[in-house]
């Protein structure tokens with residue numbers, strides 16, 4: 001059996017074509033005013049700087065603009081909260097991305113939660129999380145929302161399926177689990193204190209790897225015919241799941257790179273366009 005490749009890159013390009021038209025329509029109806037995403041980068045972490053650049057480039061490709069806010073690594077919580085307040089009331093800013101992680105002296109949760117719910121296009125606030133969990137309208141956390149869009153685009157049936165999510169971070173594992181639950185899967189959430197991880201993973205019809213450790217989830221733990229979603233990306237082009245031996249025996253998988261990553265960025269810009277459509 002040759003597995004279906006869940007091609008996030010191709011889906012993101014299709015979506016960008018649609019978003020480009022929507023941005024053009026927004027500009028036409030608003031005297032040339034483009035949707036604007038504010039990106040906040042605190043500190044000098046090179047990986048974070050690269051992610052922010054990729055998000056700004058994605059904005060450019062669809063005709064959106066971005067406000068690039070860069071703050072030093074010595075920034076305090078109070079200073080970051082003040083910057084977020086400023087963007088919250090700026091009518092020319094339609095969405096706010098605070099790049100995770102921020103330096104350790106900053107209360108990241110407080111800063112995420114300061115983002116106006118109408119501008120929370122990366123889906124990081126407790127308010128947005130709660131609404132999403134209750135299946136109310138909300139901007140989903142970008143990575144898990146991007147994964148849900150991949151599953152939907154490829155007609156992956158979740159109803160009654162056993163989904164196992166490895167990882168419970170606020171921006172990935174936790175919202176992922178709730179989204180799959182809302183999609184009527186039966187969900188098991190695993191984390192660093194979980195016992196018998198391989199046995200739990202062996203039961204998965206859908207497995208999501210969101211651990212942050214290269215190829216931590218071994219191919220032999222995954223059953224034939226499973227749907228494999230790998231959110232990880234590490235140097236050397238590997239994810240959190242050992243994908244190599246799986247490609248001939250699972251039903252479908254997200255490649256690394258080219259699976260979850262492009263749809264994370266695409267979801268951020270899609271939600272920014274929606275926020276601009278609502279506000280303009």
Ligand code: NAP
Pocket residue numbers: 143166167168169170171172173190191192193194197209210211212213231232233240260261264265
């Ligand atoms: P994180 O905040 O470090 O969370 C990692 C999670 O894995 C935690 O919940 C942790 O459990 C769990 N974990 C750690 N060791 C484990 C073990 N031995 N067994 C079971 N669970 C274990 O990471 P994250 O931000 O969620 O990111 C996860 C992965 O996704 C990373 O590879 C990251 O690069 C990737 N990612 C990709 C994108 C994208 O755009 N493609 C975006 C974000 C993240 P505890 O809660 O118990 O500590």
